[in-house]
Amino acid sequence: MNEVLFKFIKHLIRYSILFIPGSILFTQWSSFELSNVNKKSESIFRYAGIISANDSPIDIKSDRRVSIMGTIKKDQSLNGLVPILQGKIKISWNLSIKGRMASFASNERSIQMYGWGLTFKPGSVDEPLRWRILFNSGSLNSHNQLKVSSISSTAVRLVKWKTFPIHYGFGTNIINGISLQESTNFKLHYNFILFGLSKNFSGLVVSPQILLGRNNNYFSINILASF
Numbered sequence: 001m002n003e004v005l006f007k008f009i010k011h012l013i014r015y016s017i018l019f020i021p022g023s024i025l026f027t028q029w030s031s032f033e034l035s036n037v038n039k040k041s042e043s044i045f046r047y048a049g050i051i052s053a054n055d056s057p058i059d060i061k062s063d064r065r066v067s068i069m070g071t072i073k074k075d076q077s078l079n080g081l082v083p084i085l086q087g088k089i090k091i092s093w094n095l096s097i098k099g100r101m102a103s104f105a106s107n108e109r110s111i112q113m114y115g116w117g118l119t120f121k122p123g124s125v126d127e128p129l130r131w132r133i134l135f136n137s138g139s140l141n142s143h144n145q146l147k148v149s150s151i152s153s154t155a156v157r158l159v160k161w162k163t164f165p166i167h168y169g170f171g172t173n174i175i176n177g178i179s180l181q182e183s184t185n186f187k188l189h190y191n192f193i194l195f196g197l198s199k200n201f202s203g204l205v206v207s208p209q210i211l212l213g214r215n216n217n218y219f220s221i222n223i224l225a226s227f
Contacts, residue, residue, distance in 0.1 A: 030080030031106035032142035034179055041179065045186045046216055047075045049150035049175030051082050052115050052138030055100060056222040057156040057167055058198055058207050059121075059132075064226035065090045071100075073220040080106060084113070094121040094128065100138065113140040115150075132156045134171070148177035156194070166197045167209075190216075 032048055034041050051073050060067045071084040088098040095118065102113040115138025123129035134154040141147050154171030175188040196209030205224040211217065 028080050029104050029106040030075075030078065030082050030111070031109055032111060032140070032145055033107060033109065034145050034181055042186065042188065043075070043077060043216055045146065045148055045175060045177040046173075046188055046190055047078060047218070048113075048140040048142070048146065048148040048177065049138075049173055049188065050152075050190065050211065050216075050218055051084065051102075052100075052113050052140045052148065053117070053136040053150035053152040053173060054154070054171070054211070055086055055098065055117065055134070055136060056196065056207055056209060056220070056224070057119065057132045057134060057154070057158065057169075058205055058222065058224055059119075059158075060088060060090050060096065061226040067224050067226045069222050069224040071220055071222045073218060076217045076219065082113075088119070093125050094123070095119070109145065110143045111140070114138065130158050132158065132167075132169075144180055146177055146179055148175060150175045154194070164197050164199060166195075168193070168195045170194070190214075 032044055034044060056069065067088045069086040071086060073082045073084065082102060083104060084100055084102045086098060086100040088096050090096045097118055099116045104111055115136060117134060117136035120133040121128050122131055122133065134156065137151045139149045150173055152171055152173040154169055156167050156169035158165060158167045170193045173190040175190065177186040190213055192211045192213040194209060194211045196207055198205050198207035203225065207222040207224065209220050209222065
């Protein structure tokens with residue numbers, strides 16, 4: 001059973017790497033376009049809140065202080081991808097500050113997203129715990145469609161299975177948004193569990209991750225470089 005799981009994870013990482021260039025070439029970016037105020041619109045607001053205030057818990061290398069990460073995110077029920085650029089700076093052994101941004105066009109519409117957050121590592125210098133506590137906030141604006149602000153808190157545990165670092169945890173998002181077409185306000189609360197893994201390839205860390213919730217599931221691929 002363990003051997004089968006090991007092979008599955010190994011192939012998942014390989015296919016995740018192939019997914020990124022293929023997605024960029026053959027899939028359009030998400031437009032966050034609202035047709036009317038219905039359940040699909042609620043999913044779009046939830047998606048905007050999730051991507052603007054969630055990131056990967058992967059640590060900066062112990063001997064480095066700065067990391068840059070490129071991310072592709074996807075909602076299982078909505079078309080299009082979201083490309084995000086993220087940066088993290090290690091302030092102390094147990095605290096890092098991070099920021100993220102995205103700016104792209106889709107269906108002749110501009111989308112801007114930005115956010116910031118903190119990653120806290122409990123424990124001591126000599127005996128740090130395997131848990132990570134993440135606090136994030138962010139905003140997303142789709143021109144003439146919607147504006148969203150979101151805050152999130154996440155607890156993640158990092159473990160190692162054979163040669164694969166694995167992380168899992170849980171979190172919650174509080175999302176506030178407004179439809180610029182209908183002048184309708186949305187207030188949403190999204191609880192989720194997450195699972196991810198990572199692998200080092202020539203100095204770059206590749207980390208696929210999935211968020212599972214009651215109404216929506218989200219998949220992301222992160223590529224991180226530390227300096």
